[in-house]
Amino acid sequence: MGQGNSTTVGPPLPEELALRLTNVFASKCFSPFELYCFKQTFKSLAEHQSDEVRYWPEAAFIKFLELPEVSGSGAALYRLCSYVGAFPFPSHAPAVLTGEALLRIVCLMTGRYMKVLHGDKEVWRRELWRACAVFEPEVSTAAAKNTDPAEEMNGGTATLSGDQDATVEASTAQSKKQEEDGGDEDELAFHTFELIDALEVYKQGEKVNVQHGSIPTESFLELLQLLLLIAPLGEAENISLYTTQLDERRLESLRAASKCILASFGVERNSGIGYKAFDTVVTNTLPHLFDSFGPLFEHFLFPKDFDVHKSKASTPEDVASSSTSEALNALTASHAGQAHIPAPEPLVPVQGDILDLNLLSQLSFIFSDKNIFHCLHPLYLGHSHGYSMGSFEKSVFHWHAPSILLVSGTLISPSTKQSHARAFLDELPHRRLSSSVNTASPLRSAEISPAPPAQDTQRIIYGAYIPVPWEATHKSTFGTDKTTLFQLSPVHDVFPASSVNQHYSYFNKPASLYSGLGFGSPLPAYSAMTASQQSNSTRRSSITNYSASDTAYGSGSFSESSFSGPSSPGLTRRSSLIGDEYVPLGPVSLHIDDALEFGVFTHISSTGASFQPSKLPVTARSGNGTDWQDRFEIDAIEVWGIGDANVAEEQRRAWLWEAKEAERRKTISLGMGDIEADRELLKMAGLIKDEGRSGGSM
Incomplete structure (x- = not known):
């Protein structure tokens, strides 16, 4: 009596854990007003699948962020985000950009995840590298999704790809160094599973071996061009200010600057960018390479065409508190005012022989x-x-x-x-x-001159x-x-x-x-x-x-x-x-x-x-x-x-004072009251005769 069939409860599904993480991000990393704006933004461009799942296609993603299509940068960013949207389950990439996935992307790309997760920029750079990397040569990301995680965990039996045979020694030495530096310990994923109370899933789950992947050169070049374009982007600033009017001259300069940055990863002798090279170069020479992702993805939280009156009448359950309404009114007024603000001053005030907007963006990656x-x-x-x-x-x-x-x-x-x-x-x-x-760079093979x-x-x-x-x-x-x-x-x-x-x-x-x-x-x-x-x-x-x-x-x-x-x-x-x-x-x-x-x-x-x-x-x-x-x-x-302007004004005053001093030193002070001194000075200059000299014989 009292006995019944016992059932074993299995571990939660990845979809359940992803939803749990999304809820934590929503409650801890965003204000109610920001969540409301995000929902309205998502609904405005979402499409429906057959099972009534709402999602954003690539075209909607590029359209909302006003990304240029000529350089392929929009597609490169979309591919990156489709990986980030699958976090913390990389084998589920590329993810469909549903509302939940897009919210996780915004939280991670803006750095708001730091409110609930431990980890600095170095930990996040590791995740960005994974989002851009390919772990099997000439296999699409979709095919990589079906790869058995057990095979990826078998690091000892894995072999290098055929197109990397020329750099076997360098790759082997790099792999040994990576193992000394801690191997594939994923701090961000660990704290994520700890946050959603699923450490057992992390211990038994998939782990990506960074030694077996690399970022394709052309894909990263497209991403670099986008990062150079949006580097000046400020908070709540219109993206189109920097992504429009891309003439052929600007695009050529953009590609040249991107190739210079790409060359620092040593891609001329390697088929791709490994994690160790990526981390070393970005840490030491490009510490602010990805800073513009923050203001870019903040646009999901402050839509430009927000209508305060329509929002109050549509969904009462989403209406925020009075303080939120005040902030909403202020934001709407600011957007209305921005429509009449003239175009900003050019970032490069004077055309020089060296500095242009692309090199200025390149400098911003350093400082x-x-x-x-x-x-x-x-x-x-x-x-x-x-x-x-x-x-x-x-x-x-x-x-x-x-x-x-x-x-x-x-x-x-x-x-x-x-x-x-x-x-x-x-x-x-x-x-x-x-x-x-x-003397002969493969990166310059696409230039006009073949020599x-x-x-x-x-x-x-x-x-x-x-x-x-x-x-x-x-x-x-x-x-x-x-x-x-x-x-x-x-x-x-x-x-x-x-x-x-x-x-x-x-x-x-x-x-x-x-x-x-x-x-x-x-x-x-x-x-x-x-x-x-x-x-x-x-x-x-x-x-x-x-x-x-x-x-x-x-x-x-x-x-x-x-x-x-x-x-x-x-x-x-x-x-x-x-x-x-x-x-x-x-x-x-x-x-x-x-x-x-x-x-x-x-x-x-x-x-x-x-x-x-x-x-x-x-x-x-x-x-x-x-x-x-x-x-x-x-x-x-x-x-x-x-x-600022105060420093420039101080310099202008110093120049003006020097000019006045130079003019003053050129002027001979005569007629100041000392007649004898003036006469002697004129005699020395030979302007008047010295009547006291008779010039007679001895």
């Missing part, structure tokens, strides 16, 4: 300060102000706020016959180091972030540990300041110990120089530049037979030499000569540098990828200030 988009002021543009240290000093030194220096140029061939370039090369140490640039670029015509862009005002450095360098060196083209890289040495920035006009400007090199001690070196340094600092007409051997008064280096009497050139020694370049340094004609970036992976060495994979650069020196002829230099 967290979003003032870079709205408080940018052109301080020095070489093509407008003239290429001289004096013009540079006059334009930049009165800016009392952070600034960014950009320099672009073309690599100098070691066999160049240009006399100016040869003289500069002979001043430099480490001349045996090769350039960091690959690989020659090394002496490869354009490169280096730069520096200077957090303090510029100053002349006669005895010591200036700058703080926030000073940063970076490269934007043809590879994206960042070199943060080091605490080992503090030779951050210098600016030396002739006649200094060695003249020029740069970052990362120490200033020589004048007391340590011999008397001969001191005399030689002073003599060379006073030598003027050779004429622009003497551009190559055999032209002008120079010939190849008469050339004997920078100290040759037949080729005098103002230089940065100290006596007969080379320019003292730091292990990681950027140096520009005092004529603003040539530059050199040196990278030696050794201790004692003022800037940290590159963290990029060795496959991202030519040669061994560790030591290199890029010697280039400058075609443009720009300095952009970052500051």
